[in-house]
Amino acid sequence: MQDYIRTLRMLNSTGTSYLDNISYMYYLYDSLGRLTLQGEYTGKNPSSSPTVLVQSYYDGYGFVGGTGLPTGQFTKDTSGYGRGSLTGSAVTVFGSSTKIYKAFYYDIKGRMTKSVQNNLLSGYDITSTVYTFSDKPSGVTHTHTASGKTTRTEVYTYTYDHADRISKVQHSLGSTSITLYDATYDNFGRLLTKQYHGTSINKLTYAYNLRSWLTGISGTCFTQNVYYNTGVGTAKYNGNISSMTWKSGNESTVRGYKFTYDGLSRLMNATYGETAGINTNTNRFSENVTAYDKNGNIKTLQRYGQTAASSYGLIDNLTYTLNGNQLTRVDDAVTASAYNGGFEFKDGVKQANEYVYDANGNLTKDLNKGISDITYNVLNLPTGVTFASGGFIQYGYTADGIKRRMMYKEADGSGNLVPTVYCCNVVYENGVAKLLLTEEGYVTLSDKKYHYYLQDHQGNNRVVLSSSGAVEEANHYYPFGGVFASSGNVQPYKYNGKEYDGKKGLNLYDYGARMYDAALGRFTTVDPSAENYFNTSLYAYCGNNPINRIDLDGLLLARILIYKVL
Template identity: 35%
Template sequence: SSFLQNTAYAYNERGWLKGSSSDQFSMKLKYDDVTVPQYNGNIANQDWGSGVSFTNVYTYGYDKLNRLLSGSSTGVAMAEVLTYDVMGNIKTMNRDAGGAGTYNYTGNQLTSITSGPLATGTYVYNGNGNATTDGRTGVVLTYNVLNLPATATKSGLSLAYTYDASGNKLKKVSNGVTREYVSGIEYNGSTIDIIHTEEGIARNNSGTYSYEYNLSDHLGNVRYSFHKNPSSGLLERLQSDDYYAFGKRNSGSPVSVNNKYLYNGKEVQDELGEQYDYGARFYDPVIGRWNTIDPKAEEGRRWSPYTYAFNNPIRFIDPDGMKGQDIWEFNTDTKQLKMIERTNDKFHTFVDQDGETILKTNDTHSDITKRISDETKGGNKQAALDFYENYGDLGNAILKDGGAYKDMTSRGNEMGFGSKEIKDLKTAGERNVINGWVDIAKDELTGKYLPESAFSKALDIIGLPDQVKSITGSTLGEHAKKMNDVFKQVKEMMLNGAKKMQYGSF
């Protein structure tokens, strides 16, 4: 078949992404095969270019806390050198050797940056820790009850945002020009402007839609956008972008008047001096910080609530402004790191290590059971083990811990559950999950109860307490219905805490 564009991906022996290659944008990610190797998932070098030509090289340096100390590139020349204070706030930043800007704080709140090109005015905050005066841009902001920007004003700028009760942006009015956001469709006034798709957007050109495609790097940063030329039928570049380590767009990149979804795939707010809307708050890549407190600050007590991506923006992202997340997942069984792809797909898909779909969040219980039944062959014993690995362990995967039942309360806190949910989850874990874990007792895969030997083997794999192993085949049926109901409740709670997350191959 003939395609408009093709991209090939390569992985190392650990399953880590080594690079992607296409005629338009290619990159290589290097970990331990460089002069200063990184063995823990940090990226030491990133080469990029097009085709087989890698004319640009980014080199990164880290401290012992995995914080980025330096990111400099050749070819397209960019450089950032940083130091940090004891709270993890940026202390100094020197961009392109233009002179180090010194960050001044009251607590964790930035009050100003002095010296160098980054020098700013004074930042002012409200009682909730939101910046009401942006010292860099001079913009004065107000916030709604969700701590989201409601208005932004300065000379020549009048900006207002409208949200729904969940904090989803519905409308932006910039100097009288209205833009509305409705479930992936954006309107200019009353006219559809763009429709978001999996690989880019469909743009309305006076009633005729053209598809624009984005090529992104491992962080979701849009690096190359193109479409099919309507006259020649050939691929035509619309824009290409490079970024400094903390996300500032390189001024040498072609300036786009159309695609506003760039760094991490987030919408740039041109009116606010290149800040990006992540959903829960806005990020300023020029200074490498948020201007409002992390909504889940209690889950990152070791970090300043204004820190972006744990000060390691080459490895970590923040999907929605709530909390930084690793691009890797550590498998506690295999002791290996695996890359995670997170999407904004309406139906969040969970896949196994071979890329086979295990579950979609809109699946019914019978859908899941049938799919697993189709994938597990070889008798009750194998069914039990596969059932645990593919179905029962879903909760473990979401909670990123192979021993998720040891301390349900702390896991619940990490996932943002309320106190009642934590109590219910803990109760389910202690009284029911520990007494057999879900449907293993009933074994819907084969239509009959598991033999005692298979159940014991499953318990060994799961690592449940010894006293639980006294459960025999004759008593398993008594637990079946209750276990099934409990699992559905626990699964639902876990999935609610894992939105916008896709586990599987990149």
């Protein structure tokens, strides 16, 4: 349910389950039409129990020192450069009295030069930016503090070529300074080479066709060839990929898939094979959708995998039972399991209503995974996952939809909670700063060593390299995102570069706005941007074309032509 005022700005919208207890989101605007308050109330009377979730400030800094915002790192700027711009906000952490306060500062040209925000560890994250004459950042400094923890300062320095394209990115952390990557371009302005950590060992070269579609990535530790109207697959002239091959890590094996689609460009068959001809060891890791319903929901799916030390075969033969677009049951017709705990669908129960949803279309039970309850906040983001075994996972989001904290408890009776806290790009695990995420990978903070992602055409993290070029992790993916083979498991960011949560068998990718189940090829909640994709299921992943498209954040799918433009 959504109401609009005459100027077509949203006034309120139904948030939590309106069948149980009507809850509304309200939005208030200033005289210039700028959103100033966003909140929640229950019942038809907005003044009965309003809760402010997001408060936004414009033009000046009178809010500093008031409305609960602490002084110290937050200062008042009297230059007047913030006039007409967002200068601050106060964002509620769901399930807590804590707020994340932010202040934004600008120069005479209206460019943001500094941002300050507090974090959940009683510290601050301060980012300052210096610009070139063409308004591109030449330097970005980020300082992170946390109570009782080491202060960390990182600096990005950007160098541009004659065409104002990034040619070098340098990164320093404390006294350590390195070249994150160097980039060159071809005569058409397309990314030609990318060299990590200043060494040719970590170099990738990109190739394109006449339409500037990516056709190849080549390097010492990762190569990929993408075919549209050429290669061993059935030629496609509409932009769909007909086949692809790749080689990852230290392997000598060339792996590949041949793809077929239906008339709506939905993936039907992904036939696996090895060697450049994709004709050796065929079907070892094939993934086939044998039927869709008229709403674009997968009805049947077959998946092949490793069944023993040297055997391969069908590991999933799934039949989906649906009520409208909602999945209610999945039956697996094969009893073979993936070898050594490998990726597959786990058919935990056989009964009606294995999957249950609330009135907003959010998945609340998944009995096949042993999940007895999932709760959500007003943004339809999960707040807790309870397992029948007794363990649970808790999530802490701010009202702007950013995940700030995750805690899980094992079912061992200890009651101990293991927290993960996200402070901008610094990730803490169990109170210890573990990772500093960079533009091209991450730094392990225990030893300050740099690690780099080698990505395919979709941004899937295929290989993790050390700064010296050693392969630390290599992943091979099914078309819908499951990892069918890997060496090493040193970090959680995998398919599409999204964080994979395998704790307690949850086995979901966090896309930001929604969680994705690669074993089923479906999201667990309704698309928040469903009005833009009315011709397909609200739970479908990438319009059922996971080869040629990616979902950026659970809200927007994008077609792949060139994966990354600098």
